[in-house]
Amino acid sequence: MGSVRSLRRSNPVTVIVGVVLCVVIMVFLFGPSSADIATSQFRRANSASNPLSPPTLPFRKSNDKANGKRIPPPVVHYQMNNVTSTSDPEGNRETVLILTPLARFYQEYWDNLLKLTYPHELITLAFIIPKNREGNAATTALQEQITKTQEGAEKKRFASIIIERQDFDPALVTQTEAERHKMENQKSRRAAMSRARNSLLFTTLGPTTSWVLWLDADIIETPPNLIQDLASHNKPIIVPNCFQRYWDPAAKERQERPYDFNSWQDSEAAQDLAKQMGPDDILLEGYADMATYRTLMAYMADDAGDIHTEVPLDGVGGTALLVKADVHRDGAMFPPFAFYHLIETEGFAKMAKRLGWTATGLPNYKVYHYNE
Amino acid sequence: MLPSYASSSSAKMMPRHQAGSYSNGYPRAKSEAYSISPHRFHSRTSPPALRRRRQLIFRLAIIVAVGVFFTCFIWPGASLLPVLSLGLLSSSEDFQLETVRYYDLSNVKGTARGWEREERILLCAPLRDAESHLRMFFSHLHNFTYPHHLIDLAFLVSDSKDNTLSLLSELLEELQADPDPKQPYGEISIIEKDFGQKVNQDVESRHGFAAQASRRKLMAQARNWLLSAALRPYHSWVYWRDVDVETAPTTILEDLMRHNKDVIVPNVWRPLPDWLGGEQPYDLNSWQESETALALADTLDEDAVIVEGYAEYATWRPHLAYLRDPYGDPDMEMDIDGVGGVSILAKAKVFRAGVHFPAFSFQKHAETEGFGKMAKRMKFSVVGLPHYTIWHLYEPSVDDIRHMEEMEAERVVREREEKERAERAEKIKNQFADPNSQWEKDKADIQNEAIKAKANEEKVAKEKAAARKPADGDAKQAVAGPEKPPEKAQEGGQKGKKQDSKAQ
Numbered sequence: 001m002g003s004v005r006s007l008r009r010s011n012p013v014t015v016i017v018g019v020v021l022c023v024v025i026m027v028f029l030f031g032p033s034s035a036d037i038a039t040s041q042f043r044r045a046n047s048a049s050n051p052l053s054p055p056t057l058p059f060r061k062s063n064d065k066a067n068g069k070r071i072p073p074p075v076v077h078y079q080m081n082n083v084t085s086t087s088d089p090e091g092n093r094e095t096v097l098i099l100t101p102l103a104r105f106y107q108e109y110w111d112n113l114l115k116l117t118y119p120h121e122l123i124t125l126a127f128i129i130p131k132n133r134e135g136n137a138a139t140t141a142l143q144e145q146i147t148k149t150q151e152g153a154e155k156k157r158f159a160s161i162i163i164e165r166q167d168f169d170p171a172l173v174t175q176t177e178a179e180r181h182k183m184e185n186q187k188s189r190r191a192a193m194s195r196a197r198n199s200l201l202f203t204t205l206g207p208t209t210s211w212v213l214w215l216d217a218d219i220i221e222t223p224p225n226l227i228q229d230l231a232s233h234n235k236p237i238i239v240p241n242c243f244q245r246y247w248d249p250a251a252k253e254r255q256e257r258p259y260d261f262n263s264w265q266d267s268e269a270a271q272d273l274a275k276q277m278g279p280d281d282i283l284l285e286g287y288a289d290m291a292t293y294r295t296l297m298a299y300m301a302d303d304a305g306d307i308h309t310e311v312p313l314d315g316v317g318g319t320a321l322l323v324k325a326d327v328h329r330d331g332a333m334f335p336p337f338a339f340y341h342l343i344e345t346e347g348f349a350k351m352a353k354r355l356g357w358t359a360t361g362l363p364n365y366k367v368y369h370y371n372e
Numbered sequence: 373m374l375p376s377y378a379s380s381s382s383a384k385m386m387p388r389h390q391a392g393s394y395s396n397g398y399p400r401a402k403s404e405a406y407s408i409s410p411h412r413f414h415s416r417t418s419p420p421a422l423r424r425r426r427q428l429i430f431r432l433a434i435i436v437a438v439g440v441f442f443t444c445f446i447w448p449g450a451s452l453l454p455v456l457s458l459g460l461l462s463s464s465e466d467f468q469l470e471t472v473r474y475y476d477l478s479n480v481k482g483t484a485r486g487w488e489r490e491e492r493i494l495l496c497a498p499l500r501d502a503e504s505h506l507r508m509f510f511s512h513l514h515n516f517t518y519p520h521h522l523i524d525l526a527f528l529v530s531d532s533k534d535n536t537l538s539l540l541s542e543l544l545e546e547l548q549a550d551p552d553p554k555q556p557y558g559e560i561s562i563i564e565k566d567f568g569q570k571v572n573q574d575v576e577s578r579h580g581f582a583a584q585a586s587r588r589k590l591m592a593q594a595r596n597w598l599l600s601a602a603l604r605p606y607h608s609w610v611y612w613r614d615v616d617v618e619t620a621p622t623t624i625l626e627d628l629m630r631h632n633k634d635v636i637v638p639n640v641w642r643p644l645p646d647w648l649g650g651e652q653p654y655d656l657n658s659w660q661e662s663e664t665a666l667a668l669a670d671t672l673d674e675d676a677v678i679v680e681g682y683a684e685y686a687t688w689r690p691h692l693a694y695l696r697d698p699y700g701d702p703d704m705e706m707d708i709d710g711v712g713g714v715s716i717l718a719k720a721k722v723f724r725a726g727v728h729f730p731a732f733s734f735q736k737h738a739e740t741e742g743f744g745k746m747a748k749r750m751k752f753s754v755v756g757l758p759h760y761t762i763w764h765l766y767e768p769s770v771d772d773i774r775h776m777e778e779m780e781a782e783r784v785v786r787e788r789e790e791k792e793r794a795e796r797a798e799k800i801k802n803q804f805a806d807p808n809s810q811w812e813k814d815k816a817d818i819q820n821e822a823i824k825a826k827a828n829e830e831k832v833a834k835e836k837a838a839a840r841k842p843a844d845g846d847a848k849q850a851v852a853g854p855e856k857p858p859e860k861a862q863e864g865g866q867k868g869k870k871q872d873s874k875a876q
Contacts, residue, residue, distance in 0.1 A: 013428045052559035058471040072548040072556030080565035160471050167477035198726035207601035331596040333726040354732040
C-alpha cells in the first residue's frame with residue numbers, strides 16, 4: 001500500500017529529475033573520460049582508409065567498391081624523417097611493435113601483455129604461427145583472447161593486431177623442451193626460427209614504427225613498465241636477463257634460475273673455435289662439448305645490484321629484446337645461415353655490429369620464462 | 373502531455389475514492405446524497421500545479437544549459453555526442469575500425485602465372501634528384517600490361533634538391549584519378565627520408581671508383597628502408613625498377629614472372645650515339661662468380677667491397693651483359709651470383725626470409741651484388757636472361773660531353789669553312805660570270821657559221837647537228853660541277869672522324 005501511495009504521489013517531474021540525475025551519474029561513472037576521448041580520437045586519426053595500408057595501423061571499414069567500381073587507394077606520404085626512437089617514448093608518442101613467434105599459446109603470456117603500462121593505443125601486436133595442428137590450436141586460443149580484449153575496455157585495446165601463418169614447415173614436429181635443445185636439432189630449429197622472425201619483421205614493420213619489442217610466447221612475467229624501462233636507456237639494441245621460476249623440491253620453495261644463454265660477451269676461445277670451423281658450422285652456447293668460455297649475461301645477475309646496470313654484449317637472446325626500428329630498417333635481420341658462425345639472434349647482434357649498431361644487456365633486469 | 377495525463381488520472385480517481393470510502397470506517401448510507409467528505413483527497417486545481425511544474429522545468433532547463441555550457445568550456449575538444457548518447461554512438465563508430473588482420477603467407481608464395489591468381493606485386497623505386505626522368509617512368513607505368521590494381525607502388529625520396537617530390541605526387545595523383553578504370557594502381561606510398569648523403573648523383577662522381585663502396589652502402593641502406601616500410605604480408609612479388617630505364621617491353625612483369633624463379637633480372641644495355649658504336653652493355657653487376665674473384669676476395673680486408681667494371685679489380689667473371697646475342701632466345705636463362713639493380717623481379721618470400729641489400733660488406737659485396745650473394749647463400753635461385761634486353765637511358769659522361777663539344781666545335785669550324793668556300797665560289801662565279809653566255813654566243817656563232825658554210829651539204833650538216841647535242845649536255849654538267857666538291861669533302865671528314873672515334 002505504501003509503495004503504491006508513494007508512486008501515486010510522486011510527481012512526474014520528480015521522476016524526470018530522478019532519471020536525469022541517474023543518467024548524469026551513469027555518464028560520469030561509465031562514460032568516457034577526457035583521456036579516453038583523446039585516446040579514441042588518436043586511434044581514429046591514426047587509422048588508414050583501406051585494407052592495403054600498413055598493418056600497424058587500423059583501417060576504417062568502408063565500401064571498397066562503390067556500385068561495382070574499384071575506388072583507387074589514395075597517394076599516402078610517410079615522413080620517415082619524423083619517426084624517432086628516444087629515451088622518452090611515451091612522451092613522444094612513439095609506436096611500439098611487439099613481435100612474437102608463437103608455437104603455443106599461454107594464457108599467462110597474454111595476461112602479462114595486458115598488464116603492460118605503455119599506452120596500448122601505441123602498441124601493435126604481431127604473431128607468426130606455424131601451419132600445423134598445434135599452430136591451429138594456438139591460433140584459436142589467441143583469437144579468442146584478442147576478441148575479448150579488442151571488444152573490451154577501450155583503454156586496454158591495442159592499436160592493431162596482426163596474425164600471420166608461416167609459409168614453410170616448422171623444422172621439428174615436437175616442441176618439447178628436451179627435444180628442442182638437442183644440439184644437432186639446434187641449427188635447423190634456429191634457422192626455421194630465423195625465417196619466422198624475418199617474415200614477421202619485414203611484413204609488419206611499416207613506415208611508422210619506432211621500436212620493435214621481440215617477446216617470446218613463453219615469457220609469462222615481466223615488469224609492467226618493461227617498454228619504458230628498456231627504452232629509457234636509449235640503446236639501439238637492449239636485452240633484459242631471462243630467468244625461469246621453478247619449484248625446488250629440496251628447499252621446498254619457489255626459486256629462479258638463469259634461462260637464456262644467448263646473451264654473451266665474446267671470448268678468444270670462441271674466436272679460435274670459429275676459425276677451425278667449416279663455413280656452414282655454427283657456435284652454440286650452453287653445450288658441454290663446445291666450450292666457448294664466453295662471459296654469459298645469465299650469470300652476471302646480482303640480486304642486490306641496480307636494475308639499470310648496463311653491460312656491452314656481442315650476442316643477444318631473443319626471448320625479450322627491444323630494438324630501435326632503424327636497426328632493422330638498415331637491414332639487420334636474423335640470419336638463417338651461419339653468419340660469422342652465428343645464427344638467429346646471435347647472428348643478428350653480429351650483423352647489427354657490422355652495420356654500426358651495438359648491443360647492451362641489463363643483467364639485473366629480469367623477465368621470466370615459462371617452466372614446462 | 374504532462375498536464376493532460378495528470379488531470380485525467382485525478383478524474384479517474386474520483387469514483388474509486390467513493391467506492392473505497394468504506395475503508396475509512398464511514399457508512400455508505402448516504403452515498404447517493406451529495407456530500408463533501410472532509411477525508412476525501414482533493415486534488416489541487418490544475419493551474420497552480422502546471423505553473424509549479426513549468427517553474428521546475430524551467431529551472432531544469434537552466435541547469436542542463438549551464439551544465440552543457442561548462443562541459444563545452446572544460447573539454448573544448450570533446451564532442452558532446454558520445455555524452456548525450458551514453459557512449460552508444462561512439463562505440464558504434466569504433467566497430468568501424470578494423471584492428472585485427474589475419475594473413476596466411478602460404479597463399480603469397482608467388483607462381484608462374486601470378487596475374488591469373490591475382491598475386492600482388494610491390495614495385496619499389498628509390499629516387500634521388502630524378503625529376504628529369506619521372507615523366508618517362510610514368511609513361512612506362514601507364515603501359516604495363518600486368519593488372520594495375522594488383523601493383524602497389526612505393527617510392528623513397530631521399531636527399532633530393534630538385535622538384536622530385538612535388539612532381540612525383542602530382543603525377544601519382546593524376547594516375548590515381550585516371551578516368552580509365554584500368555589505369556589506377558593499388559596502394560601508393562611516398563616515403564620521405566634523408567640519409568644526409570654527401571655523394572653527388574652526377575654521372576662522374578657516381579661512377580668514380582673511389583666513391584663506389586660508400587655510395588653503394590648508402591644505396592643499399594635506402595633500398596632496405598624502402599622495402600621494410602613497404603613490404604606487406606599480402607605481397608607475392610617485389611619488383612625493383614630504376615626510373616632511368618628508357619625502353620622496356622610492356623609485358624616485362626609477366627615475362628620475368630613466367631620463369632618462376634626466386635630472383636630474376638633481364639640484360640641491361642644502353643644506346644649510344646653512332647660515333648660511339650651505337651650500343652653498349654650497361655649493367656655490369658649481373659655476373660657469375662669466378663675462381664679469380666673468390667681468390668681476390670680472400671685477400672681483401674673485411675670491409676672491402678668488390679665493384680665490377682673497374683680496372684682496380686680484375687675478376688674475370690662472365691657478365692650477363694657481354695653474353696647478349698641480339699638474335700638469341702629471349703627465354704634463355706643463366707645462373708648468376710651478383711645481380712644488378714636496374715630491374716629485379718623477386719618473390720616476396722625471398723625478402724621475407726631475410727635477404728636484403730647489405731649495407732655492409734657481405735662476402736666482399738654490397739647492395740644488389742650482395743643481395744644476389746645473400747639470396748644464393750639462402751639457397752634461392754638467382755638467374756639472368758642474357759638475350760632479353762631492356763635499355764637504360766644514355767647519359768653522356770663528362771668525357772663524352774667533352775668529346776661532343778669538340779665535335780660540335782669541329783662541326784662549326786667545318787661549316788664556316790664550307791660557307792666561305794661556297795661564298796668564294798659564288799664570288800668567282802659572279803666576277804667571271806659571263807663566260808657562259810659568251811660561250812653560248814660563240815657557240816651559236818660558230819654554229820651559224822657552220823650552218824651557213826655547210827648549208828649546201830645538207831646530209832653532212834644533219835650528222836653534225838646530231839653530234840652537237842650531247843656536247844651541249846656535257847657543257848652544262850661542267851658548269852654545275854664546281855658546287856659539288858665541298859659536300860664530298862664533308863662526307864669524307866665525317867668518315868674520318870668515325871674511324872678516329874673507333875680507334876679511340
